[in-house]
Amino acid sequence: MTSVNPDLKLNHTPGHVKHDGHNMTGFVIFLCSESVIFLAFFAGYAVLKLTAPQWLPDGVEGLEVRMPLINSVVLVSSSFVAYLAERYLHKGNLWGFRAVWLLTMAMGSYFVFGQYIEWSELSFSLSSGVFGGLFYLLTGFHGLHVITGIGLMGLMLARSFVPGNYDKGEMGVAAVSLFWHFVDVIWILLFLLIYVWQ
Amino acid sequence: MTSTNYDPRILKAPHPVPGAPDNWKRFFSFNTDAKVIGIQYIATSLFFLLVGGLLAMIVRGELITPPADLVDPSVYNGLYTMHGTVMLFLFLFPILNGFNNLLIPTMIGAPDMAFPKLNAAAFWLVPVFATVLMGSFFAPGGPASSGWWSYPPMSLQNPLGHFINGEFLWILAVALSGISSIMGAVNFVTTIIRMRAPGMGFFKMPVYVWTAWAAQTIQLVGLPALTGGAVMLLFDLSFGTSFFRPEGGGDPVLFQHFFWFYSHPAVYVLVLPVFGIFSELFPVYARKPLFGYRFVALASFGITFLSLIVWAHHMFYTGTPNWMRHIFMFTTMLIAVPTGVKVFAWLGTLWQGNLRLNTPMLFCLGGLFNFIFAGITGVMLATVPIDIHVGNTYFVVAHFHYVIFNTIAFGVFAGIYHWFPKFTGRMYYEGLGKVHFALTFIGATLNWLPLHWAGLLGMPRRVASYDPEFAIWNVIASIGAFMLGVASIPFILNMVSSWARGPQAPPNPWRAIGLEWLLPSPPPAENFEDDIPTVISEPYGYGLGHPLVEDEEFYVRRSQEA
Amino acid sequence: MTTTAPKNGPNIGAILIISIAVAINLVIAKLMATWSYSWFPPQASSAAAYVDDLFALETGIGSFIFFGCTGVMGWVLLFNRAGKYDESDGAPIEGNTKLEIIWTIIPLVTVFAIAAYTMNVNMKLQTLGPKHKYAIGSDPTTLVSVDPSADIGPIDVIARQWSWEFVYPSGVRSSELHLPIDQRVNLRLISEDVLHSFYVPAFRLKQDIIPGSIISYSLTPTKEGRFRLRDAMFSGAYFSQNQTDVIVESEQTYDGWLKATAKQPLRPGLDPGRPLYDRRLSRGDKGWATVPPAPAPMVNDPGDPSLPHDA
Numbered sequence A: 001m002t003s004v005n006p007d008l009k010l011n012h013t014p015g016h017v018k019h020d021g022h023n024m025t026g027f028v029i030f031l032c033s034e035s036v037i038f039l040a041f042f043a044g045y046a047v048l049k050l051t052a053p054q055w056l057p058d059g060v061e062g063l064e065v066r067m068p069l070i071n072s073v074v075l076v077s078s079s080f081v082a083y084l085a086e087r088y089l090h091k092g093n094l095w096g097f098r099a100v101w102l103l104t105m106a107m108g109s110y111f112v113f114g115q116y117i118e119w120s121e122l123s124f125s126l127s128s129g130v131f132g133g134l135f136y137l138l139t140g141f142h143g144l145h146v147i148t149g150i151g152l153m154g155l156m157l158a159r160s161f162v163p164g165n166y167d168k169g170e171m172g173v174a175a176v177s178l179f180w181h182f183v184d185v186i187w188i189l190l191f192l193l194i195y196v197w198q
Numbered sequence B: 001m002t003s004t005n006y007d008p009r010i011l012k013a014p015h016p017v018p019g020a021p022d023n024w025k026r027f028f029s030f031n032t033d034a035k036v037i038g039i040q041y042i043a044t045s046l047f048f049l050l051v052g053g054l055l056a057m058i059v060r061g062e063l064i065t066p067p068a069d070l071v072d073p074s075v076y077n078g079l080y081t082m083h084g085t086v087m088l089f090l091f092l093f094p095i096l097n098g099f100n101n102l103l104i105p106t107m108i109g110a111p112d113m114a115f116p117k118l119n120a121a122a123f124w125l126v127p128v129f130a131t132v133l134m135g136s137f138f139a140p141g142g143p144a145s146s147g148w149w150s151y152p153p154m155s156l157q158n159p160l161g162h163f164i165n166g167e168f169l170w171i172l173a174v175a176l177s178g179i180s181s182i183m184g185a186v187n188f189v190t191t192i193i194r195m196r197a198p199g200m201g202f203f204k205m206p207v208y209v210w211t212a213w214a215a216q217t218i219q220l221v222g223l224p225a226l227t228g229g230a231v232m233l234l235f236d237l238s239f240g241t242s243f244f245r246p247e248g249g250g251d252p253v254l255f256q257h258f259f260w261f262y263s264h265p266a267v268y269v270l271v272l273p274v275f276g277i278f279s280e281l282f283p284v285y286a287r288k289p290l291f292g293y294r295f296v297a298l299a300s301f302g303i304t305f306l307s308l309i310v311w312a313h314h315m316f317y318t319g320t321p322n323w324m325r326h327i328f329m330f331t332t333m334l335i336a337v338p339t340g341v342k343v344f345a346w347l348g349t350l351w352q353g354n355l356r357l358n359t360p361m362l363f364c365l366g367g368l369f370n371f372i373f374a375g376i377t378g379v380m381l382a383t384v385p386i387d388i389h390v391g392n393t394y395f396v397v398a399h400f401h402y403v404i405f406n407t408i409a410f411g412v413f414a415g416i417y418h419w420f421p422k423f424t425g426r427m428y429y430e431g432l433g434k435v436h437f438a439l440t441f442i443g444a445t446l447n448w449l450p451l452h453w454a455g456l457l458g459m460p461r462r463v464a465s466y467d468p469e470f471a472i473w474n475v476i477a478s479i480g481a482f483m484l485g486v487a488s489i490p491f492i493l494n495m496v497s498s499w500a501r502g503p504q505a506p507p508n509p510w511r512a513i514g515l516e517w518l519l520p521s522p523p524p525a526e527n528f529e530d531d532i533p534t535v536i537s538e539p540y541g542y543g544l545g546h547p548l549v550e551d552e553e554f555y556v557r558r559s560q561e562a
Numbered sequence C: 001m002t003t004t005a006p007k008n009g010p011n012i013g014a015i016l017i018i019s020i021a022v023a024i025n026l027v028i029a030k031l032m033a034t035w036s037y038s039w040f041p042p043q044a045s046s047a048a049a050y051v052d053d054l055f056a057l058e059t060g061i062g063s064f065i066f067f068g069c070t071g072v073m074g075w076v077l078l079f080n081r082a083g084k085y086d087e088s089d090g091a092p093i094e095g096n097t098k099l100e101i102i103w104t105i106i107p108l109v110t111v112f113a114i115a116a117y118t119m120n121v122n123m124k125l126q127t128l129g130p131k132h133k134y135a136i137g138s139d140p141t142t143l144v145s146v147d148p149s150a151d152i153g154p155i156d157v158i159a160r161q162w163s164w165e166f167v168y169p170s171g172v173r174s175s176e177l178h179l180p181i182d183q184r185v186n187l188r189l190i191s192e193d194v195l196h197s198f199y200v201p202a203f204r205l206k207q208d209i210i211p212g213s214i215i216s217y218s219l220t221p222t223k224e225g226r227f228r229l230r231d232a233m234f235s236g237a238y239f240s241q242n243q244t245d246v247i248v249e250s251e252q253t254y255d256g257w258l259k260a261t262a263k264q265p266l267r268p269g270l271d272p273g274r275p276l277y278d279r280r281l282s283r284g285d286k287g288w289a290t291v292p293p294a295p296a297p298m299v300n301d302p303g304d305p306s307l308p309h310d311a
């Protein structure tokens, strides 16, 4: 009974390799779940807007739409650009992928920058009533997602220089680009809610 | 010491190796083996059951006499808040995740979880937020004291004005717990969808896996809403917003919607796996197939769906308009239907069975008995005018302890005893188990049955002192509660001594049918490793005489030789 | 219940046993329903009888289900236990679709019937009036129109951490709520700090009070006596002390009380959290943090908490 089993696999990596499918499944499940946080915020926004005794803080008329609209167009088009990058990668054109992917990142960064400008010009703050709080909460939380997306894209870009990285498929890129589309769709809803429905 | 002839590598192996002495250190490391993580979860949460139980003992000690004499009322409020929080977030959620870790991979024949590292990370968040929560006892002004609902504006009052305060730490801990649970949920659902053994279609999955899946789906849909609400509450508390502060135009009732949108379904996250445990154990100990397996399996998702559209039954008296009360009353009562399907199926399983009353079966029967009672008081609470009278009284407290302790904790104990041999490789002591059951059943009944009457007479919950006419019910309740405290002694004794020196367990001591019973006790790290059996039958084929998997004898023989 | 019937036709013995069991269960359910009336405080408002009837109905149905199910459990425990060395399996019944459909439909119909009946009752009660949000600092009492069906009111019910104040239309202020019997009274529920709840067990009525909202609420007391009014929504450290009495009296007594009280000077009213707070301060402010109690309301009638209450 004290003998050693000779074919013990001690330093094994778990004996199952085909894991890419799991990762994507898991990621999609995560995104669905994540979207509920936004839904919760949106619902809170709608309820408070419809019922608050005072909605806009004193001295605030409404939000300026032009700049944010340009911003939104850039962000939403970047989704198509990301898709283009994926196509390049799929065809094996690595440099094309890198260039277009970088463009996506640039467009995302432009959005964040534009948001920063907008924030710095606003006359109300986080603590200006329910509207102030909601505005910064929603745009800020979304902005964090954009920044995360840019970071992840940077990671994928760096990984594209690892030789053989795409031999087993392009899971990482597909997931990040899915995330990016998600962030864009959320933005469209957010834009409608905050800027259009005034 | 006999361990001298072992290959030293075995002693360092990150998982149990059949036949080798147990390397207990792995339980204290960042181990990615689901079975190690499962035991880590269960041991941690049992410790917090003691902590939560100790807090409950002080609560019941205070309530044994009408005036607030044992502790200051402000302390009492902190105690019951922490009791509820510890019990839910540090006992029940983690222990059920422990079961998920042990049972899901072994029951579906997967070598491990889909994301082993994520799994370990989710577990190690538990001690982190446990520390945050326990640390809040030492925060200036004491721990959170606004109840586990943390309703604003009360929860935002922060009398001392410190940035770090009990409420702040409480929100932080709850948010971390949410993150850990989401990580777990993504993992469990992915594993169930993608990693079943060959031949195991959805209608060949054991019901426990169905219920775990249904429960984790609730986590995925509901938890983010609570997280959203918690973030807003934190901003109100610490960063000057006024989402829920009426002074700034916010709406305190909005928080209640966020809270219950998750926290109502959460109770089914807790009870569904216990329904799974009942569905696994009744067939084994009644020696009969589970009655109406497909109905029982599907009813889980019926409960999941309904659970998401009933939350406002916790808000019947908050100014909810009548039409809304009516909708939520209907949806709430509908839950009795899929639940009834399960209850009747269990009774059908017992009927004409060949019952063996060992400890797990006793806990199952006791749990089912209590659950039928609790469900009926639940339907009473769903009835708007009745709820308007008994809401926020001890009737509610009694209702939910009847489910949460008298049903769920019973199911958890049943599960622990039933799978103890499988995952520790040791048998527990039946006699101690039965003592544990008897004390628990009597204590729990004494504790919670009388409090229904206190509630009907109008005793509010969350009070440190009460009018003398409620004393009699509270005295009985406190005696019952102390009995529950005593009941933990045979349990702890049993667990510790059996694991240390209990008799070796065979692979299938209960002659149960299921993939996990085709594995050695305890199962090796990768479960079936490279030869995963092909499932050919529905589970629970007791008395039907057909094999569960292809080449069943091969697996049985292998499990016995290990 | 399910499979006592052998393959060849109905089994008279089994049907007999089941019928007797059902009959006994019906009797028990009826007894439980009758008994359930004694579990409540006296019925002191027009809502109480409805609530107690509904509760009795559900106690009856619930008892029938509970004893029916646990009866089956008792039966198998008595007659279907395996002997010590009996390793055999039970009857391999996998299910019975007809039966499963029946036990889906019956609960469905039962709960629908209960819910529909309750809806009906609920429409009759009509206690909750409109709720209006207001900005803290403005005067909310202009917002709520008086319930036209009410005989008296509106009486403002003001809840604080941790005291109650009642302001009558004539301006009389009191720490206890005096109401005339058999008159529909309209209340306006107001909180100045956190959530509270207006709960009178003998009335079977409860309504949360929400800061930033004013809620119109109407009820009809139907029994004379002194009843407990308890805050039922957790409101902080001295929540459990936040109680007072509702005094339901004849119309003459009520009118007399109003007149006499109007002549009384304003003085500090009931402030039940205060003694505990002072005790705490005198012991060096030990305990966990709490906001101090709000100042005692200034009232014409401070009430007498030492009088015994009826429920």
Ligand code: HEA
Pocket (backbone or CB within 6 Å): B267, B268, B270, B271, B313, B314, B332, B333, B335, B336, B337, B339, B340, B341, B343, B371, B372, B374, B375, B376, B377, B378, B379, B381, B382, B383, B387, B390, B391, B392, B396, B399, B400, B403, B404, B408, C065, C069, C106, C107, C108, C110, C111
């Ligand atoms: C943990 C598990 C759990 C479970 C499973 C349940 C199950 C149910 N609960 Fe409970 N509940 C809680 C935990 C749970 N509850 C908690 C923790 C609280 C309080 C939280 C707090 O305030 O702090 C609470 C509070 C609570 C309230 C709010 C009371 C208030 O605050 O005013 C209500 C109201 O509707 C309610 C209803 C129900 C109903 C209808 C069910 C149903 O699911 C029950 C269904 C089951 C059955 C009905 C029995 C079996 C069925 C049959 C045998 C079929 C035939 C039956 C009929 C035809 C009736 N519960």
Ligand code: HEA
Pocket (backbone or CB within 6 Å): B049, B050, B051, B052, B053, B054, B056, B057, B059, B060, B063, B080, B081, B083, B084, B085, B087, B088, B091, B092, B146, B147, B148, B149, B397, B401, B404, B405, B409, B447, B461, B462, B463, B464, B481, B484, B485, B486, B488
């Ligand atoms: C999983 C959930 C769970 C469990 C298992 C329990 C178990 C128990 N609870 Fe529960 N309770 C809640 C969840 C739970 N509770 C929640 C959510 C609330 C609401 C909080 C709120 O309103 O905000 C609540 C509120 C609550 C109240 C109401 C407080 C109030 O409203 O004022 C009371 C009072 O009796 C109570 C008592 C008990 C008792 C006696 C037990 C017993 O069953 C416990 C039995 C104890 C043990 C089995 C452990 C024994 C251990 C020892 C004796 C100590 C030994 C110690 C060491 C060795 C270190 N609880």
Ligand code: CUA
Pocket (backbone or CB within 6 Å): A016, A017, A018, A019, A022, B112, B113, B114, B115, B195
């Ligand atoms: Cu993990 Cu296959």
Ligand SMILES: [Cu+2]
Pocket (backbone or CB within 6 Å): B263, B264, B265, B267, B311, B313, B314
């Ligand atoms: Cu609920």
